[in-house]
Amino acid sequence: MADTHVLFVEDDDVIREATQLALERDGFAVTAVPDGLTGLERFRTDPPDIALLDVMVPGMDGVSLCRRIRDESTVPVIMLSARADSIDVVLGLEAGADDYVTKPFDGAVLMARIRAVLRRFGNAGGAYGAHPGDGGDARGDGEPLRFGDLEVDTEGMEVRKGGEPVALTPTEMRLLLEFSAAPGTVLSRDRLLERVWDYGWGGDTRVVDVHVQRLRAKIGQDRLETVRGFGYKLKS
Template sequence: MSSPAPVRVLLVEDDELMRRSFTVALERYGYAMTAAADGLTGLELFRDGGFDLLVLDVMLPGLDGIGLCRRVRETSLVPVLMMSARGDGLDVVAGLEAGADDYVVKPVDTYVLVARIRSLLRRATYAPVPAPGAAPADVPGPAEGERLVFGDLAVDTGGMEVFVAGEPVALTPTELKLLLEFAAHPGIVLERHTLLRNVWEYGWDGDSRVVDLCVQRLRRKLGRDRIETVRGFGYKLRR
């Protein structure tokens, strides 16, 4: 019986020492690494296809990590992890708004980087979704109880598909898992730290901006009134 193919990771990092260090460290964990030193080269490599996850530095020559993430999101829902040297800077917000699923702050320990990568890959396995514009997967219709309906929003928990007014909506694995968390608790306020634990798998109180910006992206795709903000507490899906 053949062993499964290794996970293919594209790392785009302009610092040569960090690029080599991360590549060697992640290869030791069994990942098949491809590395690029600038955004345009990273974009070319990405377009060659076949990557399971992208790790992008924010500050890159030519095309920065935020611009690269936007270009990736034009055609793909592949998980994206951003690396920022400024944990409280605007680049973190910009990266998440561009479609990144999560971020880490440099300098970052290898075990933290691996933990964030594993969490992203679990989400992608848990919630497989097609690329934007792709035809829905040919899966059997949902069994009774597997289609959750909230007005004209329908969530097929068996086929992992989302529809608004009958039209399919492409969500990243993180966006889909967040929506499934809301759909499992309609009308109930979910606190940010609960969402960080259940969706992002943070074992500690992480940066709530990750939640806030992912909710914003969901609202743009599903309708701004779907998810209600309960100030001082968190969010809830309208029944």
Template sequence: MHEVLLVEDDEMIREATRLTLESSGYAVRTAADGTTGLALFREQAPDVAVLDIMLPGLNGVSLAGRIREESGVPVLLISARNDPVDVVMGLEAGADDYVTKPFDGMVLAARIRALLRRAAPAEHRPDSTPLTFGDLAFDPETLDVCREGKPLALTTTELKLLQEFTASPGTVLTRDLLLERVWDYAWSGDTRVVDVHIRRLRCKIGRERIETVRGFGYKLRP
């Protein structure tokens, strides 16, 4: 059974969400503020963290950043505001996804399942060989990534994106396609989540390595 850490200061939302997630098969630990949430995270080592952005003490964006400094555990933000600045700040801090309030509990459970699938170990592919793209090297079997011979630390989301690009170098991948393959969305999602994670990936592998095809999407330069 996967364990979810839910940090939400609104008692009604917190309890309703806990009950929905537990009915979906998750073990749920809850906290009402960011400081307690961080302590619970360190104590319990959950499989995924669901954090409200507006929290007393340590807000959700700061908490997401603290978690990302210590762990690669998937982080999902929830917020009553859909302001692009809030969304981008949360994703830049290290969150993998976000959901706006009011949300359907079953949709939230599905988004958590998608995060857990992405975090699962990749299947072993004995015929895979390391791939090189300029100064970038990627081993699809071990998931090791190096630039100029130096290893890079990528998050699960960044690795999934890189897998998609290296599987089809030179091919334009639309934002909707990346949402479907990387975020496992079977429904329309907000493409800002793609843009922010592409920007983070570029900072690590080289800004020129992934090209923007305006009006369509992105492609990896061979």
């Protein structure tokens, strides 16, 4: 983690300084800024490995900043929200955030979330690799997997729909790989939280639901079926 660069956008001076110190003690290099416009500027001039964005910051709010970042990059984004039940959580995830943490947050929880996201993105191991302790992964035998007009190349980490490339974020790709490994099998939200988000504890299933919605928009609304009360499955 020593070389991992974090962009932290937070307008509360106390929270910003305390969190920056905690991150630096854990070996991260931190760029901490108080507003969204400065955050976007620093993102472009000194691209980070991960971005922590508070939802309510001046100049450009965190959701808008996340959307701008996602237009330009697949760098992982964690949103910070003051209320667990806030619509801001869903808006942030819909804008392209990979996860969120509610404020006030415990430093250990934030560090765990950051490390989990970085593991998924390959900063601490092979990108899109097997789940820790899995003994296997979602890769095939070299041949692309085909589901109707959807083609998933698990070796080259490429997805095509109707022959056209589909741009997925690493989290979306991990999610699709889980479904591709077991087409027709219903995967629960809790299982997806554990396998894709690396949660060894209970998490907010809204994270799964929003990412499934985003994935559907890219691979076809009817390709992922909702099994009410149980989860989702990939239609083969």
